[in-house]
Every structure is written in structure tokens, then in C-alpha cells.
Amino acid sequence: MKPLLKWSTLALALALPVSAHAHRAWLLPSATVLSGNDAWVSVDAAVSNGLFNFEHQPLRLDNLVVTAPDGSTVNPQNPSTGKYRSTFDVHLANPGTYKLAVVSDGVSASYKDKGERKRWRGKAENLASEIPAGAEDLKVTQNLRRLETFVTAGKPNDVALKPSGQGLELIPVTHPNDLFAKSTATFILHIDGTPAADLKVAIARGGERYRTKPEEQTATTDKDGKFAVTWAEPGMYWIEAEATDGKATVKEAKERRLTYAATFEVLPE
């Protein structure tokens, strides 16, 4: 499963104000638990402040990979990108669990050009040509971002849940399509295939627009990379974790920033 790295187009969508937390990128499936023998899901994909309101930028779909219950890759259908959101459909032709992932690997840089602070985002291979030779204070960061959601037709299975071993990833202990209000789910975070201890995970429920409190919770991974979430109410939830380390594979980059975000549906009891 190798996503195409068309960072330049994704960069347009993710070239956001300075703070990494200013906006949230998300996938929103029309359903996550499906029955019947001809199931489809339609998915919204956007970058926004409010979950899951499309009000800022569409998420580009160039790096979208849909993994089928047997581990093969299936093509999303009817992709379209509008002013505020992208949409695509997935035909769940076989029973089991599908993983929908947008995975990107890009570079951001900050530097001073004639005394003026500049920022740049793009592909690693364009660094040399697009940043002036005389740039001072050049700081380059590699950004690996993984954005996921899961849907299941019929009986859930685990094949599509297998991690790639690259970057920050979620390993479900509780199946992501078996989440119910008032119950506790457990997940593990890995960095490059090994447990990521002491990472903070933000957990937010959609629909903030219609309430006065954001209701954001946080969890922290233990030494085995494990964290638990008790879902107070049913709804669509978005979780995100971030880590930085010095393991950049882009030679100009000292730092590597890893982001994992996922959308989970929590059903009523």
C-alpha cells in the first residue's frame, strides 16, 4: 500500500496558518457500520475549525488510499473537490473492514531572506530550487501525516487495520467499528512500528457548533503506547496525536513531525 506522494496539491489544502493546531483535517463517512449486500459509503473530507463543519478548505484526495478487507487497494469512486470539502464514495463490495487513509509526506521550511522571516511548504525535492541560496536561519522539518477512518460492512475483520510500520500509526485493540457510548475503547500508538509512550491524544466530539462547550478530552499513552477513551456520548469523534523526533529521512531536515488523526463513530447503547 503505497500512497502517491503528490504533496504539492495537498500542500495547497494544508498550507495553513502557522499553528499546527489551528485547523483539523478530517474524513467523515456517511456510515461506519453497514448491513445489506450492496453497501456504499460517501465520505466528506475537509480541513476546518469546527468538527465536522466544512467551512475552510477541502482536503485534497491525491493521497487517498482505500484498503479492502482482504488487504487489497480499491479505487474510491466519484471523487470531487469543491470550495469547502472534497467528497468520494467507496463501494463496500465485500464484507469486512475497510480503512480509508490520506497519507502525506512533505517538508516545511522557515528561513530569513534579507532579514525577512519566510515560510515554505512543499516536496522535499523542490527544497533546493525554491528556497533562495542565501537563506539564513534555515530550519527544515519533514511532516508525515496520516489521516484515517474505518467502515465495516457485515462482520468486522482486522486485515485492513495492519499498520505500515512508517510514521505515527494507530493499532486498534478495540475494533474501530465496535464503539459504543459509555464504553471504553483501547488503542495503541506506534512510531515506525514501535510503541509510542507518553504521547498526548486529543479527543473531540463533532457538533461543537450546536453546543457551548467543546468537550475536548485528552489521553496519554502509557509505556506500551496504549491509551483508553471512554465515550461519554454517541457521535462522530475525532482524535489526534502528534510527535516530533530527529528521524527525518529528508537530508536537509533536522526534525520530523508526525501527525495521526482519525474519525471514529460511537453508536448509542
Added chain:
Amino acid sequence: MRIWVTLGATGLLAGPALGADLQVQVEIPKLDVAEYHRPYVAVWIERPDHSVAANLAVWYEINNNKNEGEKWLADLRQWWRRAGRDLTVPIDGVTGATRPVGTHTLEFASDNALLKDLAPGQYELVVEAAREVGGREVLRIPFQWPLDQSTKLEAKGESELGAVSVAIKD
């Protein structure tokens, strides 16, 4: 109004019952709503660990050429989670068409295939109803199996279900 569950038609109820029958009654209430569709209903027996000991009835839209009624089975969320997603419908003697407003009686002879392997112990009868453009409700009645001849256990729904009971009938 008494309606015999599909079991009657499949012959599982034929002949005199060897012992007492298990009788389950499920009331589908009349609702004053703008758009009414008959609810999907599932009736099953759960063990204390929530595993399913027996599926007694599942009523859904079966009179549909393209089997489109199966698309909404997942709306019986608890049943779908505990049993439905592991099964293939239709299930002979269990699945049937949606039912109208009224009290529906299901009777199972003690030698019925669904019950004969039910080990003595603690169970819950679970009834879940989900209605198109409507709500969803789950009722649970804890019981000890085998049931005492004289007991009739009852629960009362608040929205999508009316009175639900489980009893032994001679």
C-alpha cells in the same frame, strides 16, 4: 390480536409440546407521528457476557425485490452488534416481515431447536425496535432458565415498544 411467529409455519411448533412453552409477547405501540413505518424488531436471548444464546425473531422489510430492506438491519444496533453481523438473513424460523401495531405473541415449544440447548442459568430477553424516520428502543428482561411455571416477567417501553413479557405457558 394474536399472530403466530413464522415458526408455526415452518412446522417447528407442530405437534403437542413436550413440556411447557416459552411465550414472549411484544407490543408495537400506536404512534401519533407524521410519517409512520412499521419498526424493525429483534428479539433474542443474551447470556450475562452479552453473547447471544438464541435469536428468537427478527422482523424487517423482506418484501423487497432487491433485498434493500437488509440495508437497514444495522439500525437494530445492539442486535446487529451481538448477532446480526455474524449471520446471513433470511434465517428460517427467525426472520419475518415487519408487523403492524398490536401485541404479537411468540411461542416456542421446549423442544424447539432454538431453546433445547439453552443451559440452565441467568439470561436476559432483549427486544430492540428501530423505526424508519423514528426512534430506537431496547428493553431487557432478566430471567432464570428454566422459567418458573408461575412467573410472568414484564417490561414496558417508553417510545418504540409497548409492553413486553416473557412467561411459561402450559
